[in-house]
Amino acid sequence: xxxxxxxxxxxxxxxxxxxxxxxxxxxxxxxxxxxxxxxxxxxxxxxxxxxxxxxxxxxxxxxxxxxxxxxxxxxxxxxxxxxxxxxxxxxxxxxxxxxxxxxxxxxxxxxxxxxxxxxxxxxxxxxxxxxxxxxxxxxxxxxxxxxxxxxxxxxxxxxxxxxxxxxxxxxxxxxxxxxxxxxxxxxxxxxxxxxxxxxxxxxxxxxxxxxxxxxxxxxxxxxxxxxxxxxxxxxxxxxxxxxxxxxxxxxxxxxxxxxxxxxxxxxxxxxxxxxxxxxxxxxxxxxxxxxxxxxxxxxxxxxxxxxxxxxxxxxxxxxxxxxxxxxxxxxxxxxxxxxxxxxxxxxxxxxxxxxxxxxxxxxxxxxxxxxxxxxxxxxxxxxxxxxxxxxxxxxxxxxxxxxxxxxxxxxxxxxxxxxxxxxxxxxxxxxxxxxxxxxxxxxxxxxxxxxxxxxxxxxxxxxxxxxxxxxxxxxxxxxxxxxxxxxxxxxxxxxxxxxxxxxxxxxxxxxxxxxxxxxxxxxxxxxxxxxxxxxxxxxxxxxxxxxxxxxxxxxxxxxxxxxxxxxxxxxxxxxxxxxxxxxxxxxxxxxxxxxxxxxxxxxxxxxxxxxxxxxxxxxxxxxxxxxxxxxxxxxx
Numbered sequence: 001x002x003x004x005x006x007x008x009x010x011x012x013x014x015x016x017x018x019x020x021x022x023x024x025x026x027x028x029x030x031x032x033x034x035x036x037x038x039x040x041x042x043x044x045x046x047x048x049x050x051x052x053x054x055x056x057x058x059x060x061x062x063x064x065x066x067x068x069x070x071x072x073x074x075x076x077x078x079x080x081x082x083x084x085x086x087x088x089x090x091x092x093x094x095x096x097x098x099x100x101x102x103x104x105x106x107x108x109x110x111x112x113x114x115x116x117x118x119x120x121x122x123x124x125x126x127x128x129x130x131x132x133x134x135x136x137x138x139x140x141x142x143x144x145x146x147x148x149x150x151x152x153x154x155x156x157x158x159x160x161x162x163x164x165x166x167x168x169x170x171x172x173x174x175x176x177x178x179x180x181x182x183x184x185x186x187x188x189x190x191x192x193x194x195x196x197x198x199x200x201x202x203x204x205x206x207x208x209x210x211x212x213x214x215x216x217x218x219x220x221x222x223x224x225x226x227x228x229x230x231x232x233x234x235x236x237x238x239x240x241x242x243x244x245x246x247x248x249x250x251x252x253x254x255x256x257x258x259x260x261x262x263x264x265x266x267x268x269x270x271x272x273x274x275x276x277x278x279x280x281x282x283x284x285x286x287x288x289x290x291x292x293x294x295x296x297x298x299x300x301x302x303x304x305x306x307x308x309x310x311x312x313x314x315x316x317x318x319x320x321x322x323x324x325x326x327x328x329x330x331x332x333x334x335x336x337x338x339x340x341x342x343x344x345x346x347x348x349x350x351x352x353x354x355x356x357x358x359x360x361x362x363x364x365x366x367x368x369x370x371x372x373x374x375x376x377x378x379x380x381x382x383x384x385x386x387x388x389x390x391x392x393x394x395x396x397x398x399x400x401x402x403x404x405x406x407x408x409x410x411x412x413x414x415x416x417x418x419x420x421x422x423x424x425x426x427x428x429x430x431x432x433x434x435x436x437x438x439x440x441x442x443x444x445x446x447x448x449x450x451x452x453x454x455x456x457x458x459x460x461x462x463x464x465x466x467x468x469x470x471x472x473x474x475x476x477x478x479x480x481x482x483x484x485x486x487x488x489x490x491x492x493x494x495x496x497x498x499x500x501x502x503x504x505x506x507x508x509x510x511x512x513x514x515x516x517x518x519x520x521x522x523x524x525x526x527x528x529x530x531x532x533x534x535x536x537x538x539x540x541x542x543x544x545x546x547x548x549x550x551x552x553x554x555x556x557x558x559x560x561x562x563x564x565x566x567x568x569x570x571x572x573x574x575x576x577x578x579x580x581x582x583x584x585x586x587x588x589x590x591x592x593x594x595x596x597x598x599x600x601x602x603x604x605x606x607x608x609x610x611x612x613x614x615x616x617x618x619x620x621x622x623x624x625x626x627x628x629x630x631x632x633x634x635x636x
Contacts, residue, residue, distance in 0.1 A: 248277055
């Protein structure tokens with residue numbers, strides 16, 4: 001199409017036609033049907049769906065007296081988030097931490113999970129601390145993967161504290177709100193039922209897993225209702241990986257004749273280099289079953305609103321971790337005289353290759369290693385971590401209002417969590433007791449293909465097969481059992497007085513309403529560890545059945561890359577007999593008990609203003625008395 005030019009710079013016929021089209025769209029159209037009666041009744045229009053959901057979230061943010069963001073059920077349903085933590089990651093300022101591929105914990109404005117307080121319907125929620133091994137540092141953080149997105153009707157993120165909160169998170173607070181039967185579809189049918197189901201096939205594990213949810217809401221009358229929701233979620237994740245580990249810096253004295261980028265050193269030379277300490281191959285299946293149930297009952301009339309709700313979550317998970325290590329770090333730092341060839345990336349081609357300059361050791365060869373130094377060159381690890389967790393949170397909420405200016409709210413809540421985590425480890429090393437594996441040569445290369453390739457040769461010059469377990473000897477067998485239990489009991493009474501219209505010069509009338517009340521909370525959390533480590537004669541590894549890591553990154557077709565490897569099986573009867581019959585001793589350093597009792601009194605005034613610059617805010621005072629007792633082992 002040809003464009004005709006006009007005498008005005010930058011204006012063409014196409015521009016004018018486009019502008020005319022826009023004017024036609026925005027120009028007012030004649031109103032038809034105005035001849036009807038002005039007092040004709042208009043029908044009420046109720047907006048639902050996505051637009052309504054956005055309006056509700058905006059209203060929550062606008063009408064709050066603090067800095068609050070919120071997402072509603074409609075927002076949550078727009079995305080395929082498996083748990084509410086993943087949905088919360090869409091809120092500005094919320095950062096999601098992932099564990100085993102799913103949303104796990106949240107940070108708010110850069111502060112970690114232990115600085116974020118999480119509540120369910122306003123009551124403190126508890127969960128297991130730590131993912132794979134646990135840890136005291138994150139015992140206060142809530143694990144959101146136990147809460148599926150289907151059972152939450154609203155989630156709000158408060159980024160500023162208020163006086164009425166018994167305690168706030170330094171980073172912020174997250175409140176998860178479950179359904180209330182009489183508030184669900186107020187103008188809808190008395191019975192609502194929905195269900196979803198899906199199946200997932202994992203081609204790595206060659207297994208099917210399922211996820212299903214059920215939601216039932218029943219209104220028996222305008223004053224009484226009941227709801228129940230359940231979610232069953234199965235997952236079978238497999239993590240396969242190969243990686244170079246631990247980039248470190250060392251200074252080595254390399255003998256004359258050592259090849260550096262193909263050039264022999266004329267004399268002994270010191271080089272400051274960074275290097276990878278080895279290569280790890282890993283296969284880790286993580287089968288996991290999770291069930292979550294939420295129920296609630298609501299009764300209300302003109303003055304009373306009584307709610308009871310309960311949320312229960314159950315999770316079983318097993319991490320079946322098989323690893324094979326090529327550990328060259330100690331050999332490089334302590335036995336640099338055994339290095340025969342180095343490939344160094346100095347990062348600048350203009351630098352002399354033999355100059356004492358920090359570069360990266362991207363390939364090397366060594367020979368003639370014997371004695372204890374050969375043991376860590378090839379190591380196997382079988383680590384299994386089964387974990388069971390139960391979480392409960394619920395309570396009774398009663399609200400009364402006089403139909404005018406007074407509201408009284410009473411809440412009694414309870415939460416608990418129980419977790420049992422078992423850590424089993426079987427570790428092996430290269431068997432230097434046999435002459436065949438007491439004179440080792442090898443190489444490492446990440447420069448040629450971009451993939452870490454480690455190869456070892458025995459005294460006969462034959463490559464050590466990673467599938468063969470006969471070259472491995474026993475090094476460690478242990479089991480640690482960790483149990484955790486926490487409880488949180490809370491009670492609060494809140495009174496709200498709505499104030500009359502403001503009058504000039506009256507300080508009290510500056511506020512829209514005044515809140516005051518009392519809150520009490522008692523939390524207990526304890527952890528117990530028992531451990532057993534085998535210290536008997538070494539097992540005859542030639543009699544131990546092998547376990548295999550299979551199909552490690554099969555799409556990588558590079559010579560020397562390990563796709564399959566073998567290590568001794570921790571399920572072998574010899575190990576199992578010891579683990580089941582051994583005596584377990586307390587691990588005192590891991591034991592602790594914490595009891596915390598908190599009492600709070602507060603008064604808070606909320607205010608707002610209209611005009612060209614609308615504003616909302618609050619001024620409050622809170623007195624908190626905290627009594628905490630810690631019991632634990634502090635050492636000798």
